[in-house]
Amino acid sequence: MTVLILTCRQDVTADMVIAKLHDRGVPLVRLDPADLPGEAALSAEYVRGDFYGHLSTGGRLLSMGALRSVWVRRPGDPAAHAEEPSQWLTAETEQALYGMLYSVTARWMNHPVVSAQARCKPWQLSLAHRSGFAVPPTVITTFPRVARQFAAQYRDIVVKSASGPPPGDPPVSLPTTRVPPGTDFSSVAAGPTLLQQYVPKRADIRLTAVGPRLFAARKRSVDGQVDGRYGDTGEPWRAADVPERVARSVREYMGLAGLAYAAFDFAEDAEGLWWFLEANQGGQFGFIELETGLPVAEAVAGWLAPPAGEQG
Amino acid sequence: MRPFVLKYVLPAESPAVTLPYTYDSALQLNVLPDGRPAIVDRDLILVTGTTTSTAGSKTHFDD
Numbered sequence: 001m002t003v004l005i006l007t008c009r010q011d012v013t014a015d016m017v018i019a020k021l022h023d024r025g026v027p028l029v030r031l032d033p034a035d036l037p038g039e040a041a042l043s044a045e046y047v048r049g050d051f052y053g054h055l056s057t058g059g060r061l062l063s064m065g066a067l068r069s070v071w072v073r074r075p076g077d078p079a080a081h082a083e084e085p086s087q088w089l090t091a092e093t094e095q096a097l098y099g100m101l102y103s104v105t106a107r108w109m110n111h112p113v114v115s116a117q118a119r120c121k122p123w124q125l126s127l128a129h130r131s132g133f134a135v136p137p138t139v140i141t142t143f144p145r146v147a148r149q150f151a152a153q154y155r156d157i158v159v160k161s162a163s164g165p166p167p168g169d170p171p172v173s174l175p176t177t178r179v180p181p182g183t184d185f186s187s188v189a190a191g192p193t194l195l196q197q198y199v200p201k202r203a204d205i206r207l208t209a210v211g212p213r214l215f216a217a218r219k220r221s222v223d224g225q226v227d228g229r230y231g232d233t234g235e236p237w238r239a240a241d242v243p244e245r246v247a248r249s250v251r252e253y254m255g256l257a258g259l260a261y262a263a264f265d266f267a268e269d270a271e272g273l274w275w276f277l278e279a280n281q282g283g284q285f286g287f288i289e290l291e292t293g294l295p296v297a298e299a300v301a302g303w304l305a306p307p308a309g310e311q312g
Numbered sequence: 313m314r315p316f317v318l319k320y321v322l323p324a325e326s327p328a329v330t331l332p333y334t335y336d337s338a339l340q341l342n343v344l345p346d347g348r349p350a351i352v353d354r355d356l357i358l359v360t361g362t363t364t365s366t367a368g369s370k371t372h373f374d375d
Contacts, residue, residue, distance in 0.1 A: 009335035010342065010362065012357055015349065015351045018341055019341065030340040059337070159316065165324075166321070172321040172323060172324055173324045174317065175322065187314060188315075188316045189313065190315045193315070193317055206365075284363060286363025287363045287364040290357060
């Protein structure tokens, strides 16, 4: 039985897992949907209740009947590398590829339908509350009056994007940023704005959940740093223990969301409480494993292809 | 009127880098010029930043 890994060629984080699967002798096919059609090809037949599907890339042929699991790591857009790419061709190719894969009873890390919902930050906050995490008070609004009231009530707040930075050339970043007192909120009317109470933190926590296995890393914060993803402070990531209360909440969250994998970001305050910031269903783990030695890749490989006798 | 959050955009910190490895379709891994898998060179992979949180990738959702 074969593992299918959907990712782009340059993805060395996927390499870390593929090397583990090679060590275990697990058959695998690595495919970038951007290469379909062209370097990759597929065919699926739906005839009188029977379904047969095949996928080929790099000289390998994968029958859907032999598909064990699918890891959606960092796939390109379907047909992005086609001779004549277009939005229409991408939509057609997406239907053909994912429609075929959805027709198989393989396990997914993560299923794209689940991932689409899990990427929605306001929904994450709702789920985090239900899962028992400490969550900073948050508002997402297009009412300037509501934004002003929120700022007045919580005083020290940050603004962040729900979907990431806007596309542009040259590229821009949009880190979580503290909003100074006296800010004019009138332009909140021009776009939904996510404001959150600032959590004074002594460390950033990155917790990677792979099925039931949890791997936490901690990086000490420096004064003035708000968004731990930006700026090299020289502080290293170190492996950390997961408080039992947090572990319960993570497992609750994963179950409610239907996720097999997620990378959680927390802010650790002066009392040691971990405040939920977000859970990224496709979050990077390569840098965590390389800096801390936490065996995340081994865990992913084990989930995709459990040893005989293990449910995984 | 420009949306409020866009007041806080900054130039991206990481310009495009030339990756010191290439994809080997036989191994299904990226390899260094000497043929070794790229992931054996931990320091090099960390320097390229390709395994690091990218804070809101619009195309890959993997920050």
